Amino acid sequence: MTTATDKNWTRSLRKAGESAFPPERLLPDTQPSYVASWIYVFGALTMAALGVVTATGLVLAVMGPTWWHHSSTGHFINSMHLWSVELFFFAMVVHLWGKFFMAAWRGNRALTWITGVVSFVVSIGTAFTGYLSQTNFDSQWIATQAKDGINSTGGGAVFNVLNFGQMLMWHITLLPIGVGAIVVFHVLLVRRRGVVPPFELSGAKEEVAQ
Amino acid sequence: MTKSSRRFNIDRDVAPWTGATRPYDIAKEVAICFLVIGLLTVGLSVLFSSPDDPAVTLKQWAVSTPIDFATTAATELDGTGGTAGYGPPYNTAADGPMVLGISPAKIAGVHIPVDAAKDFVLSPVAALPENPVASQAIATYEAASVEQRQTWAANYDAAVTASTVTTAGGKVIVAPGDYGPVATIVDQLVAMAQSGALDTTMLTQQRFFSTDFTKPLLFISDGSFLANKAAIDHLQGDQWGMMNETGSWPGQAWLWLYTMWYQVPGLSTSDNADLQVFLIIIGLTLLLAFLPFIPGLRSIPRWTRVYKVIWKDHYRNM
Numbered sequence: 001m002t003t004a005t006d007k008n009w010t011r012s013l014r015k016a017g018e019s020a021f022p023p024e025r026l027l028p029d030t031q032p033s034y035v036a037s038w039i040y041v042f043g044a045l046t047m048a049a050l051g052v053v054t055a056t057g058l059v060l061a062v063m064g065p066t067w068w069h070h071s072s073t074g075h076f077i078n079s080m081h082l083w084s085v086e087l088f089f090f091a092m093v094v095h096l097w098g099k100f101f102m103a104a105w106r107g108n109r110a111l112t113w114i115t116g117v118v119s120f121v122v123s124i125g126t127a128f129t130g131y132l133s134q135t136n137f138d139s140q141w142i143a144t145q146a147k148d149g150i151n152s153t154g155g156g157a158v159f160n161v162l163n164f165g166q167m168l169m170w171h172i173t174l175l176p177i178g179v180g181a182i183v184v185f186h187v188l189l190v191r192r193r194g195v196v197p198p199f200e201l202s203g204a205k206e207e208v209a210q
Numbered sequence: 211m212t213k214s215s216r217r218f219n220i221d222r223d224v225a226p227w228t229g230a231t232r233p234y235d236i237a238k239e240v241a242i243c244f245l246v247i248g249l250l251t252v253g254l255s256v257l258f259s260s261p262d263d264p265a266v267t268l269k270q271w272a273v274s275t276p277i278d279f280a281t282t283a284a285t286e287l288d289g290t291g292g293t294a295g296y297g298p299p300y301n302t303a304a305d306g307p308m309v310l311g312i313s314p315a316k317i318a319g320v321h322i323p324v325d326a327a328k329d330f331v332l333s334p335v336a337a338l339p340e341n342p343v344a345s346q347a348i349a350t351y352e353a354a355s356v357e358q359r360q361t362w363a364a365n366y367d368a369a370v371t372a373s374t375v376t377t378a379g380g381k382v383i384v385a386p387g388d389y390g391p392v393a394t395i396v397d398q399l400v401a402m403a404q405s406g407a408l409d410t411t412m413l414t415q416q417r418f419f420s421t422d423f424t425k426p427l428l429f430i431s432d433g434s435f436l437a438n439k440a441a442i443d444h445l446q447g448d449q450w451g452m453m454n455e456t457g458s459w460p461g462q463a464w465l466w467l468y469t470m471w472y473q474v475p476g477l478s479t480s481d482n483a484d485l486q487v488f489l490i491i492i493g494l495t496l497l498l499a500f501l502p503f504i505p506g507l508r509s510i511p512r513w514t515r516v517y518k519v520i521w522k523d524h525y526r527n528m
Contacts, residue, residue: 154318165421
């Protein structure tokens with residue numbers, strides 16, 4: 001039976017949110033006992049590195065794309081941006097391999113896995129446009145080489161790696177928004193589904209309700 | 211509500227966890243991770259800094275290797291240069307890489323029109339102020355037939371790549387021949403580039419404010435100067451350059467799989483390698499993304515038994 005309450009979109013949205021993400025699930029203070037390995041830390045390390053990447057990138061964005069060439073402070077911030085990106089990818093790849101060997105897609109967690117892979121791919125695109133935005137020899141060379149790969153797909157018609165202004169905008173707006181959105185979605189899915197349990201050594205076979 | 215059921219698949223399904231729990235502090239974990247990453251970032255930045263090789267200019271190119279510069283200009287005029295014969299999205303001189311007879315670049319079409327002869331050579335020389343020699347040479351060139359222009363440019367191209375070519379005071383000296391105004395045009399362009407004026411002119415061809423470096427980058431990459439500098443820094447494609455960085459800094463190491471395909475015999479020499487490698491990577495990425503649904507592939511974690519190391523405490527306590 002439909003009630004007046006059901007017609008309130010805001011109330012329905014809030015209830016759905018509360019149902020999917022009760023506070024104790026969003027910020028848990030207990031975990032299943034099998035969550036006891038260093039491999040689990042790499043997800044949080046990836047998030048932390050993304051935070052440092054974003055913070056240093058914000059400083060570089062505020063000061064402009066060529067500031068770091070003629071400022072020792074700028075060069076240091078650029079170094080932090082570079083090294084946090086390297087740490088980000090290192091942690092992310094270890095996290096990905098860890099989840100692979102756990103078969104972490106089991107138990108209705110396929111979407112969590114897929115969003116993880118998508119965030120990896122979008123992160124590669126973000127880093128790539130960052131290399132194109134350095135305004136130095138490295139970005140010149142990478143742009144002239146990468147154009148052939150992009151152009152071969154037909155994508156060069158709209159995504160011109162030789163256009164510094166376009167690549168900078170992708171790097172500091174569109175792709176970070178994409179990475180941020182997909183990472184948030186990924187983390188929410190992790191909180192919703194929980195951490196995948198270990199394989200049953202007995203090889204249990206049972207019916208699974210759909 | 212109707213419920214269907216399916217057979218339990220160990221590589222897809224899990225039984226609900228009913229075992230013990232342990233205390234966990236997610237806020238503390240995230241805070242410590244931020245601290246660790248922050249310290250590592252600062253430490254690595256202090257110890258190793260970051261590379262910053264200045265951008266190469268057209269002036270540097272023309273001053274350092276005027277013969278290579280003149281040769282590249284000649285190839286843009288006779289249509290044998292990299293950009294002149296590139297195809298989409300710059301022009302229709304070629305179809306672009308193909309797979310199964312299909313060229314996505316050709317289908318997408320020309321969206322960034324570049325006339326290599328006009329944009330890289332003729333227009334800059336024509337823009338030289340108060341230079342009757344340059345103006346006369348451009349006028350003579352443009353008044354000639356297409357065949358005549360091609361003959362002059364090809365003759366000059368052959369002369370500037372011959373072993374007899376020399377330089378004197380930065381000027382390229384070729385053996386006497388039938389070059390029409392081409393030799394003069396190239397000489398003017400070399401001098402213009404050596405003065406630094408070409409860098410400015412090519413950037414402002416469109417408007418005062420410009421952030422689009424397409425044309426100067428295409429021109430400079432058609433020569434050997436940029437590539438030779440890249441080879442010293444092990445950045446060439448056959449040096450796994452895509453994942454390298456100038457100097458000894460780590461580059462985009464995560465591109466190792468993409469780079470690897472360019473080293474594989476067959477692909478490394480294929481005219482269509484760019485498209486072939488891209489399609490391979492797209493295919494592998496889709497396989498990775500949809501791995502949870504692919505029987506066999508999704509069983510690899512169980513077969514490799516690495517999970518026993520990850521959950522060793524759990525299995526020990528069972």
